[in-house]
Amino acid sequence: MSMTADNRRHVPGMLRLKAEFLAFFVLGPVAIAVFMPPDLLFPMLFLIMVLGLLLLHVTPGFQWRRLKESWGGVAWRYVWGMGLLTALVSYLVMRLLAPEQLFGLFDRVPWYFFLILIPGYTLLSALPQEIVFRVLFFRRYREILPKGRAALYLNGAIFSLAHLMYWSVTVCVLTFFAGVLFAWAYKEKHSLGLAVAMHAVAGCVLFLFGMGAFFYSGNVVRPF
Numbered sequence: 001m002s003m004t005a006d007n008r009r010h011v012p013g014m015l016r017l018k019a020e021f022l023a024f025f026v027l028g029p030v031a032i033a034v035f036m037p038p039d040l041l042f043p044m045l046f047l048i049m050v051l052g053l054l055l056l057h058v059t060p061g062f063q064w065r066r067l068k069e070s071w072g073g074v075a076w077r078y079v080w081g082m083g084l085l086t087a088l089v090s091y092l093v094m095r096l097l098a099p100e101q102l103f104g105l106f107d108r109v110p111w112y113f114f115l116i117l118i119p120g121y122t123l124l125s126a127l128p129q130e131i132v133f134r135v136l137f138f139r140r141y142r143e144i145l146p147k148g149r150a151a152l153y154l155n156g157a158i159f160s161l162a163h164l165m166y167w168s169v170t171v172c173v174l175t176f177f178a179g180v181l182f183a184w185a186y187k188e189k190h191s192l193g194l195a196v197a198m199h200a201v202a203g204c205v206l207f208l209f210g211m212g213a214f215f216y217s218g219n220v221v222r223p224f
Contacts (some may be wrong), residue, residue, distance in 0.1 A: 014144060021141050022103040024052070025158045033164040034222075041165045041217045051191040052132035059140040068134070068200050073191035081179065083205050090209035094171060097122040104210040118204050120164075133159050133179070134195055152187060156180035163215075167222055178202055 032044045056062060083088065094102040137155055140143070145151045159179025160172045177201075185195040213219060 017141060018144050020055075021144060024048075024055070025137070028163065029162045029164055033167065036165070037083055038217045038220045041220070045162075047220070049128050049132050051167040052136050053128070056131065056136045056139060059136075062139060064127065067131075067192060070135075070190060072185070072193060073189060075189070075191075076197075078185065078189075078194060079197045079201055081199040086202040086205040087209065089174070090206055090211050093174075094210050097170065098213055100208065101210040101213050103208070104213070118200075121207070122196070122200040123202050126203055127196050130186070130192060130195045130199055131200045132160070134183060135192060136190055138187055139181075152180050152183045155187075159183075162197035166215060166216070168214050 028048055032048070034043050057064070091102070133155065137150070137158065146154060156176045156179035160176035161184070163171050163175045166172075177223065181194045182199055185198055186192055204216070
């Protein structure tokens with residue numbers, strides 16, 4: 001059976017999209033984790049996020065003003081549930097792996113937690129990450145994603161891979177499950193606002209319990 005002209009144009013387009021997806025979400029994070037010195041990890045992560053925003057901007061049919069349509073529908077029971085779950089996991093992890101640092105940041109500089117971390121993390125970390133790892137992921141690459149919940153698990157794996165730069169099994173496991181939950185909030189509940197709120201609460205709770213020690217580039221030790 002011969003291919004139509006539309007199909008012939010579609011195949012190269014799909015291949016380019018898959019190559020772009022691989023380069024941005026897989027090869028880029030791996031290259032940063034392997035080759036970048038620790039003091040450049042965050043600047044490179046910031047550049048990737050900027051690139052992600054640019055890719056979203058040039059995605060056919062995407063309009064920034066339409067993001068507000070997915071901002072509502074924040075079911076706060078899921079946000080508080082995410083906070084409680086994160087608190088329980090963080091407490092157990094810190095008690096097992098680093099009990100001396102439990103609540104360390106809050107004990108040393110409580111003003112930092114309330115005045116800087118909460119608003120700063122929400123606006124400068126959680127929001128842009130959700131736009132890149134959820135909106136860009138599901139909007140620009142929707143044609144090449146697996147169907148159903150497999151897409152959520154793939155998103156969790158991609159989100160985990162983005163944190164490979166910390167070279168921590170703990171970080172990779174936590175970010176995988178967190179990524180699946182954030183993807184569920186955005187994709188299944190159709191709410192970017194819910195995903196951002198869950199991400200912000202989870203991140204702030206992590207730092208409250210001292211988990212920032214695992215997400216600090218100064219503690220990165222490569223296994224090679």
